[in-house]
Amino acid sequence: MKQIGKILAGVLVAVLLLTGIKNEYARLLPVSSYGMQAAIKKKSVDHLFIGSSMFRQGLSIDVLEEALKGNVYILSYNGNQPAFMAMELEYMLREGLEIGTLYVDLYPYTAAATPWISDTKILLDTDLGFKLDAWRLMNEYNDTKLLDFYELFVTANNEQILTYPIHNRLVSAQFRSGGNILTPGGQTKEHLDSLGMLGGRDGLQEAQIEGYKKILELAREHGIKVYFIETPKYERMYQDSDYMELYEACRNKVEELTELINSEVILAQELTFDFGDPACFQDLIHLSTEGRTLYTELLCERLEVEE
């Protein structure tokens, strides 16, 4: 029994040590071609796009690199929320990243979500201090449980770390400068019409609006020009009252904020994009390769006009 007790105690100590090391130092693993660490490694980015999978699937890195002057980087995490985008921006600036122009994802559903880290890659890219701040934020707005804490601090990303040499190579091959280089095809109208809508939410979340504000404040502090960008959604989304209610609220709020600080909003509907072309969409909210290329070209034209 004594020996078993010693072994179990040893296991506990080892687990605590490994967990501590992971949370502080996993960010130092060889850099991938996406995420915050890859951006920080560049030291300076002329055009930084920060957002959710809307940006991952909705922006073509090929078109951006060709059309915009200077280097481009797309920082996208699944379901990335404004509150965390602000923290990510702050973290990267603190780590010494210089940013010329910042493009922020304007996706109403993330602005309506209660703060939660929806992509654990964020945890893999940051230090313990970031994680503790993120936990405090989540704790403030959610009824968090011990299991949530355990999953975020102890078990999150262990699979990726265990298989890092293979996993990182496989996933990094899908990105260049944070931009997705996979080429997903479009859908048929029948398929897109058969998909269920994403439903309503309980309005915008205070923490997310604070996130937008903080992004603007950081941008002002560091002299960064900011654009809020909405990627196109399939036409059914713009006919959905639940979505449009959120959309209007989010747009009004962000426009209100941009009046205070030098920044601009570019909505998808301002561009001559065909929202009803099923070939341009993978689903109701994500663009296909064709849609991504067309939209990014239109966006760059618009940005050139701005300049």
Next chain:
Amino acid sequence: MASNIMLTLLFLGVVLVVHYLAPPRDRWKLLLTASLIFYASASLWMLLLTGVSACWSWFAGGRIEEVHTEKGKRGWLLFGILPLLGVLFVFKYFNFFSASVASVLALTGLPAAPLVLKLMLPLGISYYTFKMISYLADIYLGKRGSEPHVGYYLTYVLFFPQILSGPIERSESFLEQLHRGVYYEGGLFAEGIQRILLGLFKKMVIANRLGGYVDTVFASPGEYPGLAAVMAAFFYSFQLYCDFSGYSDIAIGMGNLLGIRSRQNFRCPYFARNIRDFWNRWHISLSSWLRDYVYIPLGGSRVSQVKRGRNVLLTFLASGLWHGDNWTFVMWGGIHGVWNLFSRKKGVEAAGTVRRIWQTLVTFLGITLGWVFFRAESLPAAVSYLRRAVLGFSLSMADIQNSILPFTGDNTCAAYFLTVCLFLLLLFLYEWGQVYGKGKDQEFSLSGGWMVVMGMSVALFGVFGASGFLYAQF
């Protein structure tokens, strides 16, 4: 509490402290109280039903022993068992029976809406009913006397570590231990910890990790490549094994910590070299129960070939039905029954390494095929699943990618897939050691190295969110 293993373990921790503070002779009282609390935490009326069933079977057991005529004994045996089976039938099989009768009537042109009872299945009903039946049958067969102490008997039926998913412990060894008094034994306590660790590894690290993938692909196999259907079938084999044997290990381990010894319920079943060998290794407490109380009473193998075939088939059909109220389980039992009939008796005797590996692989493949019926929602769903697995199978790069994707649905799927493979390899190495290596002829034990590996795996790779047990639904 009953549906969450971590809460159950916490509850065990509290029980343990009080348990060993009480004098050995009185510890059964604590075990009974803890079991009552545990069961009541799920539902009070379930506890009432189970308590009444247990008291009835205890009473009937006493009568079987008291009467002196064969006719009287048999009468009390039937009188004791029939209400138990009746309760089991009403709660577990009535709706299935009613729907099946309605389907048959519909085929003959007589439309009849099935009568549906909306009843919640009492926790562990299949397990404790079989425990009570074996108790009564053993008294009738003269294998044991009736238990004079109703408290001991209730402790046996309701013993909380085993009420949820077994093992179906026989009364003789359990009650004998209570009569002797429950004592602390260092060796048994250590074995209990090791068993719980092994069980948590199987359940939390492997079964829970595979559950999401299996559920996703089985829910809509048509949306995934044939390769995904093949992978999900194999993964389900491992999920089911790790879930159920993991729970058995935890349940036996919890009993060990409380000073109760139990028989092993699994012995590395996927190392079986034929179907008979498999049933000597899989859910041993159920297969031996069916052998002793169904197969042998039917005549066993000491009858003509035709009757032996009938007995085997009936036993396996009963095994299928025990698992649930669906034709898929009957089909699964039928497949195993027919396969068993054609399996050679001495197939597991001496053979070279290559032949041994071949036999093991073929057996595993057949068992996996059977699990598809076991897992599917209906017989047509099982057939369509198998069609998808065969006709949609290819090893193109796109199909490989799309077959791994259901693990997480995003770009972390490869990491999850590789991690699953790694843990299955670890389990294979551990069990290989148990079957062919150092552990072959030894009592159960986990070496220090394995304890470190499994302990760290549970802590760092355990999937704690999904904590239900597959076999608890049976």
